[in-house]
Amino acid sequence: MSVRKTIEWLLTCPDPEGVEGFLLGLNFFNFAIETVESGTFLRIYTDDESLLEELQLRFGCVPIDKKLSQERDWFVYLRLKPFEIVPNVWIDPTHRFKKDAIVIKMKPSAAFGTGDHATTKLVARLMYNHLKSKDRVLDVGCGTGILAIIAKKLNAKKVVAVDNDPLAVEIAKEFARRNRVQIDIKISDLLENVSGTFDLVVANLTTNLIVSLLEQVDKVTKSGSIIIVSGIPTVDGEKVKLAAEERNLHILEEAELEGWRAFCLKKP
Numbered sequence: 001m002s003v004r005k006t007i008e009w010l011l012t013c014p015d016p017e018g019v020e021g022f023l024l025g026l027n028f029f030n031f032a033i034e035t036v037e038s039g040t041f042l043r044i045y046t047d048d049e050s051l052l053e054e055l056q057l058r059f060g061c062v063p064i065d066k067k068l069s070q071e072r073d074w075f076v077y078l079r080l081k082p083f084e085i086v087p088n089v090w091i092d093p094t095h096r097f098k099k100d101a102i103v104i105k106m107k108p109s110a111a112f113g114t115g116d117h118a119t120t121k122l123v124a125r126l127m128y129n130h131l132k133s134k135d136r137v138l139d140v141g142c143g144t145g146i147l148a149i150i151a152k153k154l155n156a157k158k159v160v161a162v163d164n165d166p167l168a169v170e171i172a173k174e175f176a177r178r179n180r181v182q183i184d185i186k187i188s189d190l191l192e193n194v195s196g197t198f199d200l201v202v203a204n205l206t207t208n209l210i211v212s213l214l215e216q217v218d219k220v221t222k223s224g225s226i227i228i229v230s231g232i233p234t235v236d237g238e239k240v241k242l243a244a245e246e247r248n249l250h251i252l253e254e255a256e257l258e259g260w261r262a263f264c265l266k267k268p
Helices: 016-025 049-059 118-130 146-153 166-178 207-220 234-246
Strands: 005-012 031-036 039-045 063-070 083-086 089-092 102-105 136-140 158-163 184-187 200-204 226-233 250-257 260-266
Touching: 005 049, 016 031, 016 039, 016 049, 031 166, 039 049, 083 118, 089 146, 102 146, 118 146, 118 200, 118 226, 118 250, 118 260, 136 146, 146 158, 146 166, 146 200, 158 166, 166 184, 200 207, 207 226, 207 234, 226 234, 234 250, 234 260
Parallel strands: 089 102, 136 158, 136 200, 158 184, 200 226
Antiparallel strands: 005 039, 005 063, 031 039, 083 089, 226 260, 250 260
């Protein structure tokens, strides 16, 4: 079977909102808008050079790089349709979904996750089961901030979201703004730059990072705090359970989906 190829273009992006609205209006989803210290850029996957000419004419986007890209390198989830991640909470990558429910707008081009991955769904479901109105919530390794946004939409009193990737932090801030929620989003390597105590801590990380987090989670929790961890391959489940037991954390609930496990823990 042949591998489909296309051209990956990198362009300047002086008007990101205008560009995004234009491309989504064309039902074109194979793009990413990236904001970094040096500016905002459009990464787009297409063979249609007339589309690039239109972007340059309308929005002043100037091509600065291009390379051949194979299909496996594209963002698979760009083809996502709106979906219900937990009861009455929908993720909308199209920005055109209308429903009498909580609708969270996420760019289909987000390079840090739009909520469709099994590990994110697991955290969201456990959080839905255990989050109480007015809880103080901490999202460790927030990526796009989707879990933090869900927590705020479910009436968390205060939400703090941290990530060690500056690009993820900028993307999370943009999504929080688009969804009109107030979240304190900042750079932190796990809990290094976090202060205060929280009723609920969520973390969708790798197994080793989760073990490291559990070793220091006392810093930000109190008696009765809930810790939800995901990103754990099924084969690593016992390793995380052992780490939780060593910290005297009680397992309230376990969940599994598509080869991934998540745990809801409670501090005594």
